[in-house]
Amino acid sequence: MMLHSSRIELSESALRKNLRFLRGAIGEGTRFVSVVKGNAYGHGIRTFVPLAERCGVRHFAVSSAAEALLAFESRTADSTIMIMGFVGNEALDWAVGNGVSFYVFDLDRLDAALRTARDVGQPARVHLELETGLNRTGLADAELDAALDLILSNPEHLRVEGVCTHFAGAESMANSFRIQAQQQRFAVLCDRIRGRGLSCGRRHTACSAAAIAYPDAVMDMVRIGIAQYGFWPSTETRMQYMVRQMDAHGSARPADPLRRVMRWSSTIMSVKEVSPGDYVGYGTSYLTTRRQRVAAVPVGYFHGFARTMSNLGHVLVRGRRAPVAGTVNMNMTMVDVTDIPDAQKGDEVVLIGNQRKAQITVSSFSDMTRFLNYEVLVRLPSEIPRIVVK
Numbered sequence: 524m525m526l527h528s529s530r531i532e533l534s535e536s537a538l539r540k541n542l543r544f545l546r547g548a549i550g551e552g553t554r555f556v557s558v559v560k561g562n563a564y565g566h567g568i569r570t571f572v573p574l575a576e577r578c579g580v581r582h583f584a585v586s587s588a589a590e591a592l593l594a595f596e597s598r599t600a601d602s603t604i605m606i607m608g609f610v611g612n613e614a615l616d617w618a619v620g621n622g623v624s625f626y627v628f629d630l631d632r633l634d635a636a637l638r639t640a641r642d643v644g645q646p647a648r649v650h651l652e653l654e655t656g657l658n659r660t661g662l663a664d665a666e667l668d669a670a671l672d673l674i675l676s677n678p679e680h681l682r683v684e685g686v687c688t689h690f691a692g693a694e695s696m697a698n699s700f701r702i703q704a705q706q707q708r709f710a711v712l713c714d715r716i717r718g719r720g721l722s723c724g725r726r727h728t729a730c731s732a733a734a735i736a737y738p739d740a741v742m743d744m745v746r747i748g749i750a751q752y753g754f755w756p757s758t759e760t761r762m763q764y765m766v767r768q769m770d771a772h773g774s775a776r777p778a779d780p781l782r783r784v785m786r787w788s789s790t791i792m793s794v795k796e797v798s799p800g801d802y803v804g805y806g807t808s809y810l811t812t813r814r815q816r817v818a819a820v821p822v823g824y825f826h827g828f829a830r831t832m833s834n835l836g837h838v839l840v841r842g843r844r845a846p847v848a849g850t851v852n853m854n855m856t857m858v859d860v861t862d863i864p865d866a867q868k869g870d871e872v873v874l875i876g877n878q879r880k881a882q883i884t885v886s887s888f889s890d891m892t893r894f895l896n897y898e899v900l901v902r903l904p905s906e907i908p909r910i911v912v913k
Contacts, residue, residue: 528821528854529789529874531903532912533566537782539578541751544780549734549741554725556605558748559594560586565827565900566752566785567909572597574911575751584746588614591623605650607746615639615647624648624684628660633670633681640680650685650724653712655705657691667712671719685725685744686713693733693740694757702733706740732756736763753783754885754896783885786876786912787903791818791840791868794860804849804857808834815861818845820872823854827903828874832856840866842879 546555557580558564563571568590572583576599585591586608594604606625610618612635618625619636620643627633627649636647651670654661662670674681688709692698706728713723725743731750733740736759755761761779768777796816803809803817820838824830828851836847838858845858845866860866875883885896 527906527908528792529787529826530908530910531565531567532786532788532876532910533570533574534782534784534786535574535578535911535913537753537784538574538751540780540782541753541784542578542580545734545747545750549729549745552743553741554582554727554744555580556582556584556727556744556746557751558584558607558730558746560584560590560607560748561897561901562590562903562905564749564752564897565903567905568593569597570909570911572602573599576600576602582744588618591618595621595623612639616643619643619645619647622648624650626650626652626660626687627670628652628654628662630666630669630673633673637673637677637680640677646680646682648682648684650687650727651683651716653686653688653709655688655708655712656701657689657705659689661688667715671716671721675719675721683721683724685727686716686723687727690728690730690733690737690740693730693736694760696736696759696763702737706737730756732760735760749897749900750781752785752900753781754900755781783876785885785900787874787907788876789820789822789872789874791860791866791870791872792821793819794866794868802849805852806850809849813861815848815859816864816866817848817857818860818866818870818872820856820858821854822872822874823852823856825853825904826907827899828856829899829902837883839873839878839881839883840870842881844881844883845872 557575559568559571562568572594581602583594583602584605584607585594588610591604591606604623610625615635616639619639640647652661654663690702690705693702716723727744729740729745731747734745749756794816797811799811799813801811822828830851832847833850837844840860840863843863845860848857848859875885885899
């Protein structure tokens with residue numbers, strides 16, 4: 524730990540609270556799948572998967588075979604893993620042989636899965652991804668019929684575990700008409716599958732945003748990503764939830780049910796005084812107007828603290844906000860601690876999270892960088908240590 528310039532803490536109590544809320548929202552009988560793609564949204568697959576398992580999670584979803592292998596190796600329980608995106612043919616042997624399920628969104632993937640299942644001697648566990656209007660990946664019309672023909676003629680090799688689709692932006696009400704059309708299309712295609720005498724297995728369409736904003740999208744299974752980590756998919760999603768709660772329980776504003784799992788911190792590595800009229804750091808973007816104390820923090824854009832935070836961002840030192848002074852460097856950032864007179868070398872610096880009564884949220888962080896919450900989180904390098912705390 525002493526080798527690294529920052530660390531990320533994951534709160535077990537926050538995750539447990541989030542899972543209780545989300546399970547309550549989706550109801551009994553619906554399978555909860557924890558989405559850990561993008562290195563568990565920056566929280567770290569190796570650390571997060573065992574943590575989630577301690578909290579009762581037994582189903583995980585990833586984007587690629589590489590992430591699936593990482594999640595598989597990180598398990599401490601007999602949890603299932605589902606690949607929603609890329610699986611090269613060379614990885615199918617491993618997936619099929621280890622019972623890892625995966626999306627099928629074209630005939631080539633299904634043909635490869637069939638060949639692999641025959642070679643390995645185990646059935647390929649597949650989820651049929653249907654094209655309902657996102658126009659990204661998915662089986663539609665004639666291709667779906669051909670896929671069903673192949674599955675029905677090879678029941679010992681191809682096992683349909685689920686049928687799914689992905690909505691075109693459930694976090695924004697601007698997309699509501701498009702999403703409603705997708706829901707209708709999904710229902711039609713599921714009827715077509717059943718009409719061929721094939722079970723749909725577990726139907727799943729809802730991500731975090733859809734599970735909250737479109738309750739009827741919660742079917743047999745949900746794929747929950749960003750909400751389990753304590754972040755709302757969007758401000759709109761959060762407001763929709765709050766308004767519904769106010770309507771149901773009166774006019775009092777309800778408390779936010781989500782708690783941030785992540786806390787990212789570093790330390791002050793040096794403090795120096797700078798005379799008025801001097802520049803700080805590279806270039807001429809920051810000019811002192813008084814005698815100032817500036818502190819060096821060993822975190823920069825290499826670590827995910829974006830360069831666009833230059834002269835805009837803040838960190839927390841001793842429970843107070845310290846503004847970024849000058850240009851964020853690759854491995855270092857200078858902050859103004861003039862108004863925090865007790866600040867000194869060795870003090871903790873919070874980049875995202877709480878310190879005393881103050882907070883730096885990912886939302887405020889992302890607003891200043893023009894990145895989405897998701898982007899800020901997944902840009903945090905995997906090399907930063909992740910530690911579980913209570």
